[in-house]
Amino acid sequence: MKRTLNLTVPLLAAFTLASAGATIASAGSATDDKLVVEAGKIITQAGDPIEDGVIVIENGRIVAIGKADDVEKPWDAPVVGGPDFVAFPGFVEAHTSNGLDRANENLDVAPFLDIKDSIDPVAFYFEDCLRYGVTTVNVQHGANCVIGAQGMIVRPTGMTVDAMTVRPSFGLKMSTGPKQGKSRATQMQALRDAFNELRMYLAELVEEERDERGHAEREALFQGRELEGEEAEGREMGGTAWKVDGLELIPRGAIDEKQAPLLDIVEGKRTCFVQCAGAVDVPHALELARQNGFLARTVLVISTDCWRAADRIAEAGVPVILEGGLVDVRRNPVTGEEEETFVPEVLAAAGVRFALSSENPAQRSLWYQAAMAVGHGLARDAALDAVTRVPAEILGLAHEVGSLEVGKLGNVVLFSGDPLSVTSWVEHVVVEGDEVYSRADDVRNKQLLDGTQPQGTTGGVAEQPGDASKSDEEEGK
Amino acid sequence: MKNPDSPMMNLTKTRRPSLALLALAVAAAPTTAMANDDDGRWVISADAVYTAAGDVLEGGTVVVADGKIVAVGPGGSGNVLEVAAVTPGFVDLAVRIDTDAYSVEQSTEASFTSSIDDSLDLFSYRWKRALASGVTTALATPSDMNVIGGLCTVLKTGGAPTLEARTLVSGAALRACLGPQPSAGNQAPRLGPAATFYYRRPTTRMGVEWVFRKSFYDAINAKRFGLDVASEDAAQNAVALRVIDGELPIIVKTQATQDVRTAIYLKEEFGIPRMILDDAVEAWKEPELLRRSGVAVVLPPAPKDGRVRDDYANDNYFLALESAATLKELGVLVALSGHGSSDPESRIANQAGFAMRGGMSFEDALAAVTINPAKMMGVDDRVGSIEVGKDADLVLWNGTPFEPTSAIIGVLLNGELVVDPRPAE
Amino acid sequence: MLATWTLLSVLTLPTVCDEASARTSDGNDSNVVWIQAERVIVRPGVELENAAVLIEDGIIVAVGADVEAPDNARILKGGVVCAGFVDPWSSLQVDAGSVDNQNLEPGSRTVDALDPFSRPDQRSEALAGGVTAVRAQAGSSSFIGGIGAVVQNDPGTDSVILIEDACLATSIGVTRHGRVNDVFDRVAEVERLVGQVEKGAAYRDALAKYEQELADWQKAIDEKTKELEDDFKKAKKKRDKDVADAEEKGKEHKDKKYKEDKKPKKPRYDPTIELLGRVADGELPLVVEAHRVPEIRNLLERTEDLSRLRLVLAGATQSEHMAEALVERHVPVMIWPAPEASGRDEYDGFDLGLAGRLADEGVEVLLGSGGGPHARDLRYLAALAVSHGLDRDAALHAITLGPARAFDVADRVGSVERGRDGDVLVFDGDPLDTTSTLQFVLSRGRVVE
Missing domain, CATH: 3.20.20.140 (Metal-dependent hydrolases)
Known part of the structure; x- marks a missing residue:
């Protein structure tokens, strides 16, 4: 046995010291993919809060969480936080159309498009996500469509879409609220036509194949898709509402890519986000989903007006995402009096699972929506769930995010006080073990507070840096 | 065992309706208890009473009778209410109710003598909305289509829908506006004669300042050279002179930095003692001017990303979140406002929260929505704090005031419970 | 009979009324409604005098002068009954x-x-x-x-x-x-409209024709297939394998062409x-x-x-x-x-x-x-x-x-007859007399309050 060990130990020590020094210098970046988060209080969303707690994150996941005395901190991990902070799981944005180059496609029916081609990694929205503690975002096509694009789940950090991707090609967007230029009658007709066309297309494919006239494979090759592996195999059509017999004759990859995402929907393989602009759209959405077999995968994106359809939603057992505020304000057409309805309370009483959203007139983020919900009378637990666990469930990420537990992703937000207090700020954000935000370094936040313009930017009295990009962003919504 | 056909049985049958009557009476008992509410005696005990008069009473009590606060402290008799916190009713100097085109006389850009009293609709649902958000006293102002809009009125937001019942001070302040808004809609005649009276000055910010300056200049000269004859100008000039004398405060809308500067230069030029800057989005950019000028400032609701859009100038102004705290540090009297919005985030109580988010202390934020605006309007002898002898205008909370997690559960106006915190029977 | 019925009604009506009113003071949950009126307009031109209408569970079950009120019915009295x-x-x-x-x-x-x-x-x-x-x-x-x-x-x-x-x-x-x-x-619009309807009619005809042709074709195919099968069996029996195979292949080839060429085309479906x-x-x-x-x-x-x-x-x-x-x-x-x-x-x-x-x-x-x-x-x-x-x-x-x-x-609606939905109106006078008041409106057998 060679005696090289004696040399390697001091070398190893030197190396570790050097790297530790490097981490002290660049406080917060994880070396060897380890990070320790300390907080005076940890709200786990999975039990009682932990006083003077510690979270250990390795390779992006929480490996230990508990009181400081009970948890062994790896000696070589950088530390973020301290006794003045309150730790909370990163908020989960259940549905948004922000952060896109353009949220809405012109075409009525475009399920073959993918939102990944439209996400803008440097959009102000993603910066804001970190500023307000949102660490998981479901980005979907806008509401101005009949059938929109496929969406995806991202983390709001990274310079490329790939770096941001958490779940690619997730979900499909539809709307029963009319697209601009359509009325409800023509909108439902267009939706029904889209599914009928799918059905006729599949039936035609099968018939042609049976008559030995099939050219689906040729068409696929022409579209540039090689049929390999799973794609080359045919499968019997799944689906609970209607089926086309004989689909097993067609290799899956040969199905026109324009129709394939819709087939996923009918087979119950893809979550479907259906936008309802008003209560009247809810029964239509549920009926469409029932008729085409995707009710079990349906999530309604509702406006405040939809509280009037809460019973229908509860009956169907689908979860909802509440956009446009928390309170429905209407003027009685007869008396002229204003009537206000606190929507989450109606949903909770009806037994509907709901997530809150930062798409509201004031664009206030999730922490504020949860706080206002408590103010209007929702129990604190329910309000916090609506911005963490419920959206995590809706996105199929309940085992990954939404609470601070061993095994879940290390997405932690450190607040300067109670997360729902107006005087608390997000001080640090950790996404999968990397500290990606620190308020001390946030120049735009400083500008928001005292008007200091970020270095290197120009601007007159009225013009502020970043205005151009902001206004483009607003246009695209 | 009773005979079903006996008269007793029939009595039983007929007794049932009277049982129903009894049930009705029982159900009516709270109503009769409500009848007690009419005598207006309340004992409100709270975990914290925030008086806005310098102290916070832990476990305090406020006693109300005959529309006034009769005691701050234990004791007293009346209907009991138990809540988490009490603050004074809010005073909002920018409720923006009834601010349509008909609230301002546009045939002239300087209408000193028009009064908002003549166009107020006290039946508007928006008063109820303001009251439910805790605003008990408000300043009604004409819309800012004129340079000088007219006389404004301080009134309560509830009570009998008459001016007599609600008004605290009629003609409490003069409204003015600097910036692009008054000139929007005016045009310069280019080719040919003017088609409407909107072809007039001002068409620019300079023009707006010119109208302001000329009005006051003319008033001073008329007095100095004895030009005051019995003409409509005399009435106008009288109002202007009251402003210069300090008898009548002038409340000027000044959103942009240049408007803030202009207003302060005008104040100093004419020696106007009492000037309030309303909607002063960019006031924070001129700390030295503000400090030396002695103006008071009313801030608008804070937008999330700081940007306030001005549609008249196609421009954006920036409201730094620390504005309220910074202005307070400079010794400027600061008030917040809600602009009468239906949007919950914009309501005045939430604005106090955002001011705290921007660094203001709780006491200062409370003052900014209660005693400060009351002082600006000279009605602090009646409203703006919880002190014996003042009007019983109170806001009742279920938690720490101004936090979004707390709600306003009750409002008293003139000792009357207009929003009831008790759970419905 | 009538006298007994009237006597019975006089004796029972007060108590029934009490019960009924007590019941309905709880809410409108009575599923049985009995309406008596001076005139029951079954449908315009067919009227009954002093008749009653009985509605149960939202359906009109009886109309006539001899219809009695069940014990648990809500009783309504009026002048004229007609359909909603x-x-x-x-x-x-x-x-x-x-x-x-x-x-x-x-x-x-x-x-x-x-x-x-x-x-x-x-x-x-x-x-x-x-x-x-x-x-x-x-x-x-x-x-x-x-x-x-x-x-x-x-x-x-x-x-x-x-x-x-x-x-x-x-x-x-x-x-x-x-x-x-x-x-x-305007006349052009009529042309457009009728043209569209005619297209629909033509489609229907074409569809019917197609079904017929398809059946014929299928029949022909079946016959042909049977023929070939018989041939094949015979060939097998004869053990004349090569010849049979060749014939078979030739026939299959012809068959395929026959199928492709001759199969009737379904008229294009357009909803x-x-x-x-x-x-x-x-x-x-x-x-x-x-x-x-x-x-x-x-x-x-x-x-x-x-x-x-x-x-x-x-x-x-x-x-x-x-x-x-x-x-x-x-x-x-x-x-x-x-x-x-x-x-x-x-x-x-x-x-x-x-x-x-x-x-x-x-x-x-x-x-x-x-x-x-x-x-x-x-x-x-x-x-x-x-x-x-x-x-x-x-x-x-x-x-x-x-x-x-x-x-x-x-x-379902439009008249007051047995089996129709309980959409019934009770007036105190003729329905088309504007001074008449609508006393009761029943929608699907429930009184609208």
Whole structure:
């Protein structure tokens, strides 16, 4: 046995010291993919809060969480936080159309498009996500469509879409609220036509194949898709509402890519986000989903007006995402009096699972929506769930995010006080073990507070840096 | 065992309706208890009473009778209410109710003598909305289509829908506006004669300042050279002179930095003692001017990303979140406002929260929505704090005031419970 | 018998009343309603005196002078009982955007635009006016209005849809976006409309032909296949393998070509054309709003060959000149007898006596509220038509049984007969007398409070 060990130990020590020094210098970046988060209080969303707690994150996941005395901190991990902070799981944005180059496609029916081609990694929205503690975002096509694009789940950090991707090609967007230029009658007709066309297309494919006239494979090759592996195999059509017999004759990859995402929907393989602009759209959405077999995968994106359809939603057992505020304000057409309805309370009483959203007139983020919900009378637990666990469930990420537990992703937000207090700020954000935000370094936040313009930017009295990009962003919504 | 056909049985049958009557009476008992509410005696005990008069009473009590606060402290008799916190009713100097085109006389850009009293609709649902958000006293102002809009009125937001019942001070302040808004809609005649009276000055910010300056200049000269004859100008000039004398405060809308500067230069030029800057989005950019000028400032609701859009100038102004705290540090009297919005985030109580988010202390934020605006309007002898002898205008909370997690559960106006915190029977 | 019954009723009624009132003071949960009235109008022209109507679980189970009240029934007494009104021309409950939409297609469905959540005040006003069902239609002035629906005006948020595809509605020569068409445009619109319907008819014929041909072809194939199989079996038996194989292959080859070449092609499926085919076959009536003689005449002429087409003419301001043809073709006419007929150009020359004069000629007249959301005025519009010469029975028919029959819901509403839904009105006087008060409205057997 060679005696090289004696040399390697001091070398190893030197190396570790050097790297530790490097981490002290660049406080917060994880070396060897380890990070320790300390907080005076940890709200786990999975039990009682932990006083003077510690979270250990390795390779992006929480490996230990508990009181400081009970948890062994790896000696070589950088530390973020301290006794003045309150730790909370990163908020989960259940549905948004922000952060896109353009949220809405012109075409009525475009399920073959993918939102990944439209996400803008440097959009102000993603910066804001970190500023307000949102660490998981479901980005979907806008509401101005009949059938929109496929969406995806991202983390709001990274310079490329790939770096941001958490779940690619997730979900499909539809709307029963009319697209601009359509009325409800023509909108439902267009939706029904889209599914009928799918059905006729599949039936035609099968018939042609049976008559030995099939050219689906040729068409696929022409579209540039090689049929390999799973794609080359045919499968019997799944689906609970209607089926086309004989689909097993067609290799899956040969199905026109324009129709394939819709087939996923009918087979119950893809979550479907259906936008309802008003209560009247809810029964239509549920009926469409029932008729085409995707009710079990349906999530309604509702406006405040939809509280009037809460019973229908509860009956169907689908979860909802509440956009446009928390309170429905209407003027009685007869008396002229204003009537206000606190929507989450109606949903909770009806037994509907709901997530809150930062798409509201004031664009206030999730922490504020949860706080206002408590103010209007929702129990604190329910309000916090609506911005963490419920959206995590809706996105199929309940085992990954939404609470601070061993095994879940290390997405932690450190607040300067109670997360729902107006005087608390997000001080640090950790996404999968990397500290990606620190308020001390946030120049735009400083500008928001005292008007200091970020270095290197120009601007007159009225013009502020970043205005151009902001206004483009607003246009695209 | 009773005979079903006996008269007793029939009595039983007929007794049932009277049982129903009894049930009705029982159900009516709270109503009769409500009848007690009419005598207006309340004992409100709270975990914290925030008086806005310098102290916070832990476990305090406020006693109300005959529309006034009769005691701050234990004791007293009346209907009991138990809540988490009490603050004074809010005073909002920018409720923006009834601010349509008909609230301002546009045939002239300087209408000193028009009064908002003549166009107020006290039946508007928006008063109820303001009251439910805790605003008990408000300043009604004409819309800012004129340079000088007219006389404004301080009134309560509830009570009998008459001016007599609600008004605290009629003609409490003069409204003015600097910036692009008054000139929007005016045009310069280019080719040919003017088609409407909107072809007039001002068409620019300079023009707006010119109208302001000329009005006051003319008033001073008329007095100095004895030009005051019995003409409509005399009435106008009288109002202007009251402003210069300090008898009548002038409340000027000044959103942009240049408007803030202009207003302060005008104040100093004419020696106007009492000037309030309303909607002063960019006031924070001129700390030295503000400090030396002695103006008071009313801030608008804070937008999330700081940007306030001005549609008249196609421009954006920036409201730094620390504005309220910074202005307070400079010794400027600061008030917040809600602009009468239906949007919950914009309501005045939430604005106090955002001011705290921007660094203001709780006491200062409370003052900014209660005693400060009351002082600006000279009605602090009646409203703006919880002190014996003042009007019983109170806001009742279920938690720490101004936090979004707390709600306003009750409002008293003139000792009357207009929003009831008790759970419905 | 009658005496005993009367005695019984005198003895039992007070206590029954007490119980009933005690019960209903708890709420309107009685599923059994017994109505007694001086006049029961079963349907216009058929009346019973001092009769009763018994409704159980939302259905009329008995009508007659000898119908007794069960013990648990809620008792109502009134002057005149008649069927709930059916407004054949309404947009009650239809989302406003869909009513104004000019770009609807034949396949657009009004049921997709029904909004049970907004304007409950309009619906309850309609009920208070006695309108218990409407034909709801989107696209009020659109060339194609899409498929209308007959909806029962049930209080509560549910729209009870009696029939989802009640008709296809169109309009010819009406003012759109303020633009008035000249006579050539209007006649051209008729051509367009009839052309579409004919396409539908042609599709139907082609489909029928295809089915026939397909059956023939399949038969031929089967025979051929059997023939080949027999051949093969024989060849196998003969063990003449090579020859058989060669023959077989040759035949298969021919077979394939035979199949490919000779298989009949199914007519291309187009949901719109299919729908128009159904209209052409008379499965759904075609409601055409047309006002002036040129287009009405042209419409009738061009549709003469479509023998199964069911036409309903709406608006029909100048239709009395065509009365004979309308009677011959059994075309009902739907009129909106409004005092100030909308001011639009197509209503020029309208007068309130139109309904009466048409009825006198033998035309079946229907009366509607003109396609707006205010169905509540229907009774008064009918009374107005009566005062200008429309026979009373015809007027009542025009707002009850007539619309029900025209839109295929006469088995459910439109008359007070056994088996119909409990949509019943109780007046204290004649329904068409404007001084009468509507005492009770029953929608699906429940009293509307």
